[in-house]
Amino acid sequence: MRVTDEAIDRIKQMIVAGELRPGDRLPREADLAAHLGLSRSSLREAVKALALIRVLDVRQGDGTYVTSLDPTLLLETMGFVLDLHQDASVLEFFEVRRILEPAAAARAAVRMSNGQVAVLRKLLDELGPEPPVEALLANDVEFHRLIAVGSGNRALASIIDSLRQPTYRARIWRGLTQSDAVARTVAEHRAILDAIAGREPDVARSWATVHIAGVERWIQEAVSLDPAGSPAESRTASAGSARVPSRSTPADF
Numbered sequence: 740m741r742v743t744d745e746a747i748d749r750i751k752q753m754i755v756a757g758e759l760r761p762g763d764r765l766p767r768e769a770d771l772a773a774h775l776g777l778s779r780s781s782l783r784e785a786v787k788a789l790a791l792i793r794v795l796d797v798r799q800g801d802g803t804y805v806t807s808l809d810p811t812l813l814l815e816t817m818g819f820v821l822d823l824h825q826d827a828s829v830l831e832f833f834e835v836r837r838i839l840e841p842a843a844a845a846r847a848a849v850r851m852s853n854g855q856v857a858v859l860r861k862l863l864d865e866l867g868p869e870p871p872v873e874a875l876l877a878n879d880v881e882f883h884r885l886i887a888v889g890s891g892n893r894a895l896a897s898i899i900d901s902l903r904q905p906t907y908r909a910r911i912w913r914g915l916t917q918s919d920a921v922a923r924t925v926a927e928h929r930a931i932l933d934a935i936a937g938r939e940p941d942v943a944r945s946w947a948t949v950h951i952a953g954v955e956r957w958i959q960e961a962v963s964l965d966p967a968g969s970p971a972e973s974r975t976a977s978a979g980s981a982r983v984p985s986r987s988t989p990a991d992f
Contacts, residue, residue: 746785749775765803833955836902837948843890843899844931844947845940851889856936859885863928875921882928
């Protein structure tokens with residue numbers, strides 16, 4: 740284990756053990772380094788790293804404090820960490836989105852106020868039928884954020900928001916290279932909105948699943964992997980269509 744990693748682990752253990760609690764000020768650098776059996780330079784690096792992920796708060800001229808450790812605060816930095824992953828690993832993030840976002844959409848169909856639904860509809864109306872990719876992606880981020888917030892669960896909304904950044908690059912790529920990506924995204928957003936406005940949680944859940952899974956399948960093809968991580972050639976014969984329940988005719992993708 741690197742010295743800095745060891746220093747981070749020691750401070751983490753102090754927090755977990757209750758030696759340092761939310762809001763507590765850390766001992767003087769020299770005293771803490773001696774207590775932990777570390778050099779002051781490695782301790783300094785550990786503090787910087789823990790401040791970056793919002794575990795510690797360094798206040799110039801005042802000292803270093805343990806933050807509130809509120810989940811929302813800590814999850815803000817998850818997107819930065821996850822954005823370092825690229826290529827096939829982005830599928831894992833889409834898989835998490837596919838699990839969480841349909842649940843958020845279903846909850847939003849029950850919990851969002853009429854005013855919140857109106858804001859969501861206004862957001863889509865402002866976009867227009869054939870927006871440029873950049874405008875669509877900015878709108879997409881806000882669309883999903885509003886639904887997550889509308890779920891009424893702050894922890895769920897924070898986790899979903901933290902997963903937005905690592906999948907952003909892939910969605911730009913899709914929007915620029917897949918001919919029907921923009922039109923399909925607009926249509927699927929409308930379907931999700933209509934289900935939420937109609938207070939139909941199961942339909943909202945299904946459309947959100949199709950929406951996320953569509954990008955996920957495109958990424959699988961782009962990196963030549965099937966859902967289990969096998970080469971693309973092995974999935975050709977078994978490729979199928981995903982269906983979503985609808986008030987009218989089910990859509991195939």
